[in-house]
Amino acid sequence: MNAGAALTLYVMSAATVLALVLAVVPLPAAWRRLPEWVGCIGIVATLAIAVVQWGDRQVAFAGELHIDRFSLLLTWIILPAALAVILFSWGEPAAAGRRAEFVGLVLAAATGMMLTVMSGDLITLFIGIELLSVALYVLCAIEVARARSLESGIKYLITGSIGTAILIYGFALLYGVTGTTSLDGVTARLATIDGMASDPLLIAAIVLIVVALGFKASAVPFHMWTPDVYQGAPTPVTAFMGTGTKAAAMGAFLLLFTGATQQVSGDWRALIGALAVVTMVVGNVGALMQQNVKRMLAWSSIAQAGYLLIGVAVGTTAGAEALIYYLFAYVAMTLAAFAIVILREREVESGDTLGAFTGFGRARPWAGVVMTITLLGLAGFPPLAGFIGKFLLFGSAVDAGMSWLAIVGALASVVSVVYYLRVVIVMWSQAPDGQRTARRVRVPASVAAVAVAGAAAIIALAIWAQPMLDLCADAARALTIP
Amino acid sequence: MNVPIGAYLAVSLGLLVLGLIGVMRRRNPLLLLLSVELMLNAGNVALIGFSRQWDDPAGQVFALVVMVVAAAEVVIGLGLTVSIFRTRTNLDVDELSSMRG
Numbered sequence A: 001m002n003a004g005a006a007l008t009l010y011v012m013s014a015a016t017v018l019a020l021v022l023a024v025v026p027l028p029a030a031w032r033r034l035p036e037w038v039g040c041i042g043i044v045a046t047l048a049i050a051v052v053q054w055g056d057r058q059v060a061f062a063g064e065l066h067i068d069r070f071s072l073l074l075t076w077i078i079l080p081a082a083l084a085v086i087l088f089s090w091g092e093p094a095a096a097g098r099r100a101e102f103v104g105l106v107l108a109a110a111t112g113m114m115l116t117v118m119s120g121d122l123i124t125l126f127i128g129i130e131l132l133s134v135a136l137y138v139l140c141a142i143e144v145a146r147a148r149s150l151e152s153g154i155k156y157l158i159t160g161s162i163g164t165a166i167l168i169y170g171f172a173l174l175y176g177v178t179g180t181t182s183l184d185g186v187t188a189r190l191a192t193i194d195g196m197a198s199d200p201l202l203i204a205a206i207v208l209i210v211v212a213l214g215f216k217a218s219a220v221p222f223h224m225w226t227p228d229v230y231q232g233a234p235t236p237v238t239a240f241m242g243t244g245t246k247a248a249a250m251g252a253f254l255l256l257f258t259g260a261t262q263q264v265s266g267d268w269r270a271l272i273g274a275l276a277v278v279t280m281v282v283g284n285v286g287a288l289m290q291q292n293v294k295r296m297l298a299w300s301s302i303a304q305a306g307y308l309l310i311g312v313a314v315g316t317t318a319g320a321e322a323l324i325y326y327l328f329a330y331v332a333m334t335l336a337a338f339a340i341v342i343l344r345e346r347e348v349e350s351g352d353t354l355g356a357f358t359g360f361g362r363a364r365p366w367a368g369v370v371m372t373i374t375l376l377g378l379a380g381f382p383p384l385a386g387f388i389g390k391f392l393l394f395g396s397a398v399d400a401g402m403s404w405l406a407i408v409g410a411l412a413s414v415v416s417v418v419y420y421l422r423v424v425i426v427m428w429s430q431a432p433d434g435q436r437t438a439r440r441v442r443v444p445a446s447v448a449a450v451a452v453a454g455a456a457a458i459i460a461l462a463i464w465a466q467p468m469l470d471l472c473a474d475a476a477r478a479l480t481i482p
Numbered sequence B: 001m002n003v004p005i006g007a008y009l010a011v012s013l014g015l016l017v018l019g020l021i022g023v024m025r026r027r028n029p030l031l032l033l034l035s036v037e038l039m040l041n042a043g044n045v046a047l048i049g050f051s052r053q054w055d056d057p058a059g060q061v062f063a064l065v066v067m068v069v070a071a072a073e074v075v076i077g078l079g080l081t082v083s084i085f086r087t088r089t090n091l092d093v094d095e096l097s098s099m100r101g
Helices: A003-024 A034-052 A069-088 A099-118 A122-140 A147-178 A183-192 A200-216 A226-232 A235-260 A262-288 A293-313 A317-347 A365-379 A385-399 A403-429 A445-463 A465-480 B005-025 B029-054 B058-087
Strands: A058-060 A065-067
Touching: A003 A034, A003 A058, A003 A065, A003 A099, A034 A069, A034 A099, A065 A069, A065 A099, A069 A099, A069 A235, A069 A317, A069 A445, A069 A465, A099 A122, A099 A235, A122 A147, A122 A183, A122 A235, A122 B058, A147 A183, A147 A200, A147 A226, A147 B005, A147 B029, A147 B058, A183 A235, A183 A262, A200 A235, A200 A262, A226 A235, A226 A293, A235 A262, A235 A293, A235 A317, A235 A465, A262 A293, A262 A403, A293 A317, A293 A385, A293 A403, A317 A365, A317 A385, A317 A445, A317 A465, A365 A385, A365 A403, A365 A445, A385 A403, A385 A445, A385 A465, A445 A465, B005 B029, B029 B058
Parallel strands: none
Antiparallel strands: A058 A065
16 A cells, blocks of 8 residues: 555646636636646646656555556656646637636546546546546536537537446446456456356447447547537647547556456457447548548547557557557647647637638748648658557557558558648648738747647657657556556 | 346346437437436446445445446536526527537
8 A cells, every 4th residue: 555656646636626726716817827827837746746656566545546657658648738738728718717617627637537547446447537528528618608619518428428328337247247346356357267258248348348438539430429529619628638538548448458358358359450440441531521620630530549449459568559659649749730720710710620721831831830740740651750650550450460450550541641631732832811811919829839849749759769669668568567 | 135136237237228218319418318327327236236246345336436426427417408508498409510520
């Protein structure tokens, strides 16, 4: 028992409570930025602790929480995403008057994501997933005066709670098969009982858990809510859903499959592989049709979930390593892309449509360069981080004897080039539309900083790929060897 | 009294299917929330049944946690429904379709 090991969660919870208390305390005008500062300082402090804690597994609360290289590395993904979201909304006109709630809910959702990846027990895993979901339902609908924001919130709530109900039923059946809620206990139990692999109850449990996590990770065919919710939610929240939630859901996939039920991987490899294939195909084809950049990024995030699922489907530590590396790249790329969309939205009416990006690269060359790097990275152009991540994911599929996953993935990536490059072409090929650029506003420094940092991270992840991959390999090993 | 695990599972499966049918057929957000509650409680019945079968309290703890979470979800759901109701008079999720594609 080592309750101090969970220090990251205490700091995050304290910052969450503090931000929410500030929501009900009348603040003098000079202190109106206090909630944002509480959020930023809380996140940076937690990140510092998570860096210092890097090392072998520490267990807190009798095995309910595992603080190991896996959970800490995913925390390094989740916390920068949360920080970026707070920076996005810095001075956001729409969130005025609700800054403290906004920051508090972002911190609560980030705490839930961390709890999810740190969990060593089905109960903690469930609480983590719910904490992040419930906070995000409210965040989607935080612009209560805007009908689309409310619509997005209720749609996310209803589909999300169906996912939750299915997850609970899956966990209940898994508990019924193994008689324990501890992840280590599940592994030990599956290892001792012969003939467990063909148990229909276990297969039902696996199917239900895959479906439920598919809802959270927006994998096809449980993706139908994603485009509407992503488009309707405030853009900073969309960016958070596309990055943090995806990281937490993939962390849950890895903990439950590559980690806890490794023994019966024959039961789920083909199932998750099929999910990855459908997700890649439908996500990329869906993105081709979109005229709204935010909606296009939503479909692209569905497609990216498909690539990520390859790393789960292969069921090996090599797959997990590739998945974690690609998560870093994906989160950096997505945050940078959303930063540029937010910039454009501040400048013009309906700044999230494809037409609004006409000549944007020429009008603001640095933003155009960032967006170009980001979209090329998402499309998987060498030598950027997105290419390395995809290469490793497809390679792990070939090594695991699932070459069909790599083939579909490569073909899907080729299709994706069309819609990513379309935005790049629109940005650079035409002169800026005089009417659209008439209302130039000062670029918010916080948003610009995230955009540049994201683009720098995409390049840095490619240059220092080897040390990064060593960290990811350590994290992947921590899944199976405590 | 010894209730066999099959009975627990039958009841919970029935509740789950009822909830699923409700989610698919109902269009009123309040009734949708009600159907989701049925599905969550199906999970609870299964958890408690298995908890008795294994003679292990963890399943009952899990069920209690699920109840708290379900309550939180309903609170958010009702809050959102009321906010939407303020902007329109007719409650039908099919009319929530300003975004399509």
